[in-house]
Amino acid sequence: MSEQLNDTVVLNHNKTEILQDNKSLEKGQPVTKKRVDRRPKVVILGAGFGGTNAAASLSNSDMDVLVIDRNNYHGFWPLLYQVATAGLEPQSVAYPVRGLLRKYVNVDFQLNEVTGVNLENKQVITQDELIEYDYLILSAGSANSYFGNKSLARETLGLKDLDDASRLRNRLLESFELAVREQDPVKRAKLLTFVVIGGGPTGVELSGAISELIRHVLNKDYPSLDVYKARVILLEALPKILGTFRDSLQQKALHTLEKMGVEVRLGIPVETVENGRIRLKDGNEIEANTIVWAAGVRSAEIADSLGVELARQARVPVEPTLQLKDHPEVFVIGDMAYLEGFKEKQAYPMVAPVAIQMGKLAGANVLALQHNRPLAKFKYFDKGNMATIGRRNAIFDAFGIHMSGLPAWLSWLFVHLMSLVGFRNRLIVLMNWAYNYFTYDRGARLITGKKR
Numbered sequence: 001m002s003e004q005l006n007d008t009v010v011l012n013h014n015k016t017e018i019l020q021d022n023k024s025l026e027k028g029q030p031v032t033k034k035r036v037d038r039r040p041k042v043v044i045l046g047a048g049f050g051g052t053n054a055a056a057s058l059s060n061s062d063m064d065v066l067v068i069d070r071n072n073y074h075g076f077w078p079l080l081y082q083v084a085t086a087g088l089e090p091q092s093v094a095y096p097v098r099g100l101l102r103k104y105v106n107v108d109f110q111l112n113e114v115t116g117v118n119l120e121n122k123q124v125i126t127q128d129e130l131i132e133y134d135y136l137i138l139s140a141g142s143a144n145s146y147f148g149n150k151s152l153a154r155e156t157l158g159l160k161d162l163d164d165a166s167r168l169r170n171r172l173l174e175s176f177e178l179a180v181r182e183q184d185p186v187k188r189a190k191l192l193t194f195v196v197i198g199g200g201p202t203g204v205e206l207s208g209a210i211s212e213l214i215r216h217v218l219n220k221d222y223p224s225l226d227v228y229k230a231r232v233i234l235l236e237a238l239p240k241i242l243g244t245f246r247d248s249l250q251q252k253a254l255h256t257l258e259k260m261g262v263e264v265r266l267g268i269p270v271e272t273v274e275n276g277r278i279r280l281k282d283g284n285e286i287e288a289n290t291i292v293w294a295a296g297v298r299s300a301e302i303a304d305s306l307g308v309e310l311a312r313q314a315r316v317p318v319e320p321t322l323q324l325k326d327h328p329e330v331f332v333i334g335d336m337a338y339l340e341g342f343k344e345k346q347a348y349p350m351v352a353p354v355a356i357q358m359g360k361l362a363g364a365n366v367l368a369l370q371h372n373r374p375l376a377k378f379k380y381f382d383k384g385n386m387a388t389i390g391r392r393n394a395i396f397d398a399f400g401i402h403m404s405g406l407p408a409w410l411s412w413l414f415v416h417l418m419s420l421v422g423f424r425n426r427l428i429v430l431m432n433w434a435y436n437y438f439t440y441d442r443g444a445r446l447i448t449g450k451k452r
């Protein structure tokens, strides 16, 4: 991309502006290169649902965009539980960020961990440099919240990215390998107890998938083990699971989970976990080798470095235009942002469609700000709620339609397949699903990463 400026040419060589002396160029002499006033720079933290959509809406604009992420992939988290339960390979639910962004000439990527933001100096702080910005879009997603309970943080496994999913898959499979050699029945029972804490969509989908893995696949892998003695327990502190769904669908999901062999315990908060022993508030204890935390979520930790007062779940309060109060050049979107308006006095939920729509608006509003145009307010197009519970079963609540069972499951499959980034990923996921469905097998049940 180039533009003519009298006898100089400003080359926007993929984000570098260089002033070239045309006369020197004509004479074949070495070119004097001087930096000119640079183009406005937008830094986007996070290449997730929000960040990539913000980058897309700023593509081919008159601004330089830098996307920073600690991972070099964009993750499709809604299918992460299938990676953790050996239904899908990790790479089929992720896409290289550079591959995603390379079609945008003004958008660059940096693999780096952001450790803070200096709002006054307009700098993003990374492990090894300070990166200046004119506009900043914060879309670093969410993190686990343990409500200050250190034992939960230490003893439970999370499910937030590909590393977490691989760790959980390893733990599930290793537990069976250890159990098959274990002579002590008490220790064997502990190895074969799998507890998921949190009855939201992730906890429900995960506990259903673990139970299916055990009953349909591992029972054949370990003929000497009575795998029906393996327990999958879902613990929820509230008296119901899937709080964001209507009552009838909650009941259907509960019934389906129980039919699949998941023990659902409602209304019992977890107090502590020590050496795999879960102490519940009602005084009961459960011993388990695998304990997954899917109960508490908060904004990504980077929110703490902003020095602003945070809202519920440590999310960052934003104006309806997604700008940070007192810092109009900073936009906060997706899971990090706290903006009421979803339902009365309720913030928009931490879900992918909110992040995608906020990403698009933040990009458009940065352009509007730069060009002195009025900024638009966030308007959400609600695509509803869905969750899958094992084979051929899901619940679906969208556009006034609520259903469960096979039609809901087929809708779930279609929506998730079409939302995946990349034709290759869609094809691989579709093939895996078909294979798993017809063979009752899970090809990805590998224990990896042991050398680290």
Ligand SMILES: Cc1cc2nc3c(=O)[nH]c(=O)nc-3n(C[C@H](O)[C@H](O)[C@H](O)COP(=O)(O)OP(=O)(O)OC[C@H]3O[C@@H](n4cnc5c(N)ncnc54)[C@H](O)[C@@H]3O)c2cc1C
Pocket (backbone or CB within 6 Å): 045, 046, 047, 048, 049, 050, 051, 068, 069, 070, 071, 073, 074, 075, 077, 078, 079, 080, 081, 112, 113, 114, 115, 139, 140, 141, 142, 159, 160, 201, 202, 300, 302, 333, 334, 335, 336, 350, 351, 352, 353, 355
């Ligand atoms: C297991 C799971 C299942 C889910 N299922 C669903 C579902 O079925 N439907 C649905 O709508 N939503 C679902 N969600 C929620 C949905 O994924 C999020 O709402 C959405 O990803 C939010 O988008 P975001 O851009 O805010 O953050 P993300 O998409 O999470 O992206 C954040 C990015 O920031 C990067 N990052 C974070 N901190 C730093 C740092 N300090 N330095 C550098 N990079 C950093 C991360 O690596 C990540 O790539 C699920 C989430 C999880 C974890």
